Amino acid sequence: MEWNEGDLVWFDPGLGHPLPGEIQEVHRAAQVIIVQAVINGKPQTFTLSLGEGNLQARQDLGSTGVDDMTQLSDLHEASLLWNLRLRYDRGLIYTFAGSILIAVNPYKMFPDSYGLEVAKQYAGRPLGSLPPHLFAIGAAAHAALPSPQVVVISGESGAGKTESTKLVMQYLAAVVPGGGSASAVITEQILEAAPLLEAFGNARTARNDNSSRFGKYLEVYFKQGAIVGAKITQYLLEKSRIVTQAPGERNYHVFYELLGGLTEAERTKYGLLEAEKYFYLNQGGSDCAPGRVDWESLQGAMQVLGVSENEREGIVRVLASVLHLGNVYFHRRQLRHGQEGVEVGSDAEIKWTGHLLQISSEGLMRALTTRITEARAERLHTPLSIDQALDMRDAFAKALYSGLFSWLVSRINSIVHKGGTHDAQRISILDIFGFEDLAENSFEQLCINYANENLHLYFNKHVFKLEQAEYARERLEWTPLRGKTTSR
Numbered sequence: 001m002e003w004n005e006g007d008l009v010w011f012d013p014g015l016g017h018p019l020p021g022e023i024q025e026v027h028r029a030a031q032v033i034i035v036q037a038v039i040n041g042k043p044q045t046f047t048l049s050l051g052e053g054n055l056q057a058r059q060d061l062g063s064t065g066v067d068d069m070t071q072l073s074d075l076h077e078a079s080l081l082w083n084l085r086l087r088y089d090r091g092l093i094y095t096f097a098g099s100i101l102i103a104v105n106p107y108k109m110f111p112d113s114y115g116l117e118v119a120k121q122y123a124g125r126p127l128g129s130l131p132p133h134l135f136a137i138g139a140a141a142h143a144a145l146p147s148p149q150v151v152v153i154s155g156e157s158g159a160g161k162t163e164s165t166k167l168v169m170q171y172l173a174a175v176v177p178g179g180g181s182a183s184a185v186i187t188e189q190i191l192e193a194a195p196l197l198e199a200f201g202n203a204r205t206a207r208n209d210n211s212s213r214f215g216k217y218l219e220v221y222f223k224q225g226a227i228v229g230a231k232i233t234q235y236l237l238e239k240s241r242i243v244t245q246a247p248g249e250r251n252y253h254v255f256y257e258l259l260g261g262l263t264e265a266e267r268t269k270y271g272l273l274e275a276e277k278y279f280y281l282n283q284g285g286s287d288c289a290p291g292r293v294d295w296e297s298l299q300g301a302m303q304v305l306g307v308s309e310n311e312r313e314g315i316v317r318v319l320a321s322v323l324h325l326g327n328v329y330f331h332r333r334q335l336r337h338g339q340e341g342v343e344v345g346s347d348a349e350i351k352w353t354g355h356l357l358q359i360s361s362e363g364l365m366r367a368l369t370t371r372i373t374e375a376r377a378e379r380l381h382t383p384l385s386i387d388q389a390l391d392m393r394d395a396f397a398k399a400l401y402s403g404l405f406s407w408l409v410s411r412i413n414s415i416v417h418k419g420g421t422h423d424a425q426r427i428s429i430l431d432i433f434g435f436e437d438l439a440e441n442s443f444e445q446l447c448i449n450y451a452n453e454n455l456h457l458y459f460n461k462h463v464f465k466l467e468q469a470e471y472a473r474e475r476l477e478w479t480p481l482r483g484k485t486t487s488r
């Protein structure tokens, strides 16, 4: 290829990845070209020998890039990223790749982009006829009913999945023709379920102040065009966080919201102190401020969802019990016959937990310090070591909290899913935790990454299969990904 001044190119000045540049000078006699690239906002020039630097022609994307990646003529990782970058710099955070929407997290709100008026513009418009937007995905899913639709939202932690899920839901709530007041109530309840689930299932992590620590599959049901119900399925709540947190991270938001919002009288009633005093809340060394939602708003969300006062009291009791349990400590104790066991350091926390859960404190103490084995008709109490007792305490706290979380999800479902939806149309939204590679990876990261791998595998198979079927239908030639022959 003959290069000329002003040609747009991809070149690699030895970085191991291509840069977008523009040829400034061509010195054919010396076989040298000078290319300029803008790096971190500063123009820099590179002198390359002709034939060096893996020069490739670069498409002119103008100042705002193309809004569908399929319009790119030079298609490789660098050109895809460059297009996203150009758009992002102009505040255009959404880009299509065919029927897939890529969203780049702006980390700042664009309130004008998500109003009712914008939602209405997208309603009923085919995908691609308006600029890329989450509402376009909502509109496409809605238009494709009655066949069941799933919006799969995928990306690493902090990418913006949860916010995107809420926006798709907001779109459906805003534009789906009203089905009377019953539909309006159920729609409000579905929207109110989001902050409630976030309080109990989200936490501050090193990557995201509001990271979802569970996977969520939300099915929204429609009849005669109106929303008639929803169902939430939750996966894999991260249990280790209830008892331990990595540096800079926190426990689930609800604990800090609870302690920041209780009145003095309520604190006394549940035997609670300020958040800094609880081992389960202060291991990450992060602050213990109440956080995103205040306790009062959370109570409001529970009210909208019909959670009774009695049930709310039960929720506080379980949360307070988890906190009390975390402060239980043990001493080594010499038993008879030279055996070693443990005893609880202070029984105040055990008494509070017993009182709040309405179980016997003595039984709880025994359960935390001994293991019961049954052999024939005999029950043997084997004393635990300190480490085993701590594990037992933590396991109990984890079971209590995850039981509460599962109960909450089924309680929400009992309100937003009244049954009778077997013949309803549905749009589902999958918001599942993204890939994680932390300084220390545990069993939870294995499960999260395994779930992601499978999702990607399914997604790739599905998308490529569909694409190949379309090629076959249109009798286009293509090279199957793993095959050597060109098919017709």
Ligand SMILES: Nc1ncnc2c1ncn2[C@@H]1O[C@H](COP(=O)(O)OP(=O)(O)OP(=O)(O)O)[C@@H](O)[C@H]1O
Binding pocket: 105, 106, 107, 108, 109, 110, 155, 156, 157, 158, 159, 160, 161, 162, 163, 164, 208, 210, 211, 212, 213, 432, 433, 434
């Ligand atoms: N469309 C958006 N507009 C503005 N800010 C956004 C948008 N999407 C995400 N954010 C910001 O990024 C933060 C992280 O986003 P979000 O919690 O949705 O990520 P996530 O992919 O669900 O992460 P995780 O897997 O950790 O739950 C949000 O709290 C919000 O501040």
